[in-house]
Amino acid sequence: MNYIFLIWTLLPFKALAFKDSTFDPEYNFRLRNITGLPYFLYSWIGSYYNGTTTFNLEYLLDGNGNEVCRTFRNKTTTFASESILAVTKTNPDDKGKNPVQIALKSALTDFDFVHGSDMGNEERNLRWQFLSIEHVVPGYTSGSYKPYFNLSLENDLGPPYHITGASNDTGRGVKTVEMNMSSCDDPADTWWGLSFLDHGDYNPEGIPITEPIVSVMFDNQSASFSFNGWFLINNEKGDAMYGEGSIEFLGKIDPLHSDILNKGSNPSWTPTLGFGNSSMNMKFGGESKESMAVSNGVNDWLIFWPVVGLIFGVFI
Numbered sequence: 320m321n322y323i324f325l326i327w328t329l330l331p332f333k334a335l336a337f338k339d340s341t342f343d344p345e346y347n348f349r350l351r352n353i354t355g356l357p358y359f360l361y362s363w364i365g366s367y368y369n370g371t372t373t374f375n376l377e378y379l380l381d382g383n384g385n386e387v388c389r390t391f392r393n394k395t396t397t398f399a400s401e402s403i404l405a406v407t408k409t410n411p412d413d414k415g416k417n418p419v420q421i422a423l424k425s426a427l428t429d430f431d432f433v434h435g436s437d438m439g440n441e442e443r444n445l446r447w448q449f450l451s452i453e454h455v456v457p458g459y460t461s462g463s464y465k466p467y468f469n470l471s472l473e474n475d476l477g478p479p480y481h482i483t484g485a486s487n488d489t490g491r492g493v494k495t496v497e498m499n500m501s502s503c504d505d506p507a508d509t510w511w512g513l514s515f516l517d518h519g520d521y522n523p524e525g526i527p528i529t530e531p532i533v534s535v536m537f538d539n540q541s542a543s544f545s546f547n548g549w550f551l552i553n554n555e556k557g558d559a560m561y562g563e564g565s566i567e568f569l570g571k572i573d574p575l576h577s578d579i580l581n582k583g584s585n586p587s588w589t590p591t592l593g594f595g596n597s598s599m600n601m602k603f604g605g606e607s608k609e610s611m612a613v614s615n616g617v618n619d620w621l622i623f624w625p626v627v628g629l630i631f632g633v634f635i
């Protein structure tokens with residue numbers, strides 16, 4: 320696809336669209352005039368956590384449903400990755416009744432999400448990503464508000480809130496994991512791609528695939544996230560294996576980028592970011608001379624958002 324062409328055709332329209340900095344408290348977007356937030360993931364009202372994700376991958380059956388080759392028998396692959404978890408307010412247009420939106424972004428290396436923020440860059444630097452629903456950047460419409468995961472609140476009294484969910488549309492919400500490791504009969508590293516599965520996937524061998532399960536606990540201090548599901552992993556040499564993966568995140572609140580989490584029985588937030596009424600994120604308040612000066616250049620920056628959204632839309 321010719322992105323450059325698409326980008327240029329969009330620019331004049333989007334530049335107009337972004338003159339609007341209105342804030343609609345019904346919706347889940349933050350103020351559009353906030354400066355200093357180049358990373359698009361911070362566009363939503365909610366809580367953001369910085370932490371580490373640990374991946375555990377266990378190989379159980381080969382591509383024909385038989386015992387895996389000796390190299391992978393009883394083998395588990397484990398690795399960890401720096402990550403950001405976003406638990407944010409839902410959009411009233413969302414189909415489904417999810418209590419929150421969840422996004423987990425896991426970096427391949429020590430990628431700086433905030434400053435290395437353009438979407439093409441993020442895609443190259445992501446180890447993994449979980450999305451409960453498509454996160455459509457403000458000003459860019461997708462038309463699809465169907466969640467990738469059906470989520471429900473497990474407890475009556477929070478915080479901490481406990482949310483679990485499952486999916487029949489895992490492929491769109493959960494990114495493929497790419498790895499370099501030996502193949503069945505060659506110890507030299509080769510490329511492998513791993514995709515998580517659900518009941519909706521083609522399963523000619525009758526593999527006992529269970530629904531992928533996600534579970535999240537969060538309050539105004541910390542959050543945990545876990546994802547468990549069956550996967551299929553293939554390499555360039557034609558090896559294929561089925562297995563079970565467990566992915567766990569533990570993180571601490573990032574107050575700078577978070578709104579105030581209320582204490583009601585359902586998760587909700589009092590918006591503060593951009594309003595200058597919380598000491599935790601005053602930096603984005605627009606009160607100081609410095610941020611007023613920066614705000615002159617803001618509209619140019621915002622032109623990039625639909626581009627980001629476009630690329631996002633194409634890749635996800």
Ligand SMILES: *[C@@H]1O[C@H](CO)[C@@H](O)[C@H](O)[C@H]1NC(C)=O
Pocket residue numbers: 392393
């Ligand atoms: C794998 O583990 C099982 C039980 O945990 C054991 O019986 C079996 O011998 C092991 N296989 C290999 C190849 O180590």
Ligand SMILES: *[C@@H]1O[C@H](CO)[C@@H](O)[C@H](O)[C@H]1NC(C)=O
Pocket residue numbers: 466467468469485486487488
């Ligand atoms: C969510 O639940 C609805 C109703 O049961 C179902 O139609 C839909 O396919 C589910 N969505 C996903 C992503 O599993």
Ligand SMILES: *[C@@H]1O[C@H](CO)[C@@H](O)[C@H](O)[C@H]1NC(C)=O
Pocket residue numbers: 469485486487518530
């Ligand atoms: C997925 O589909 C299966 C079989 O149709 C159904 O039992 C299950 O409830 C569905 N899961 C979700 C999350 O909608």
Ligand SMILES: *[C@@H]1O[C@H](CO)[C@@H](O)[C@H](O)[C@H]1NC(C)=O
Pocket residue numbers: 497498499
């Ligand atoms: C796999 O190896 C290639 C080539 O060396 C490298 O570019 C890529 O980053 C590696 N992937 C992972 C997940 O380590």
Ligand SMILES: *[C@@H]1O[C@H](CO)[C@@H](O)[C@H](O)[C@H]1NC(C)=O
Pocket residue numbers: 539540574582
């Ligand atoms: C978190 O909530 C508790 C009460 O539930 C409150 O005492 C504390 O100040 C809050 N902390 C932050 C950082 O908002």
Ligand SMILES: *[C@@H]1O[C@H](CO)[C@@H](O)[C@H](O)[C@H]1NC(C)=O
Pocket residue numbers: 369431432433572573574575
């Ligand atoms: C969390 O990570 C973001 C992005 O790297 C950074 O800007 C912020 O200062 C971090 N906050 C904490 C409390 O570590």
Ligand SMILES: *[C@@H]1O[C@H](CO)[C@@H](O)[C@H](O)[C@H]1NC(C)=O
Pocket residue numbers: 579589590591594596597
């Ligand atoms: C901050 O200001 C916004 C907009 O006026 C308001 O909705 C929000 O409740 C305020 N937050 C606090 C903590 O006062």
Ligand SMILES: *[C@@H]1O[C@H](CO)[C@@H](O)[C@H](O)[C@H]1NC(C)=O
Pocket residue numbers: 340341342350352353604605606610611614
């Ligand atoms: C952004 O917009 C809000 C609401 O329209 C306004 O209160 C705030 O002062 C604006 N901030 C800047 C930096 O222009």
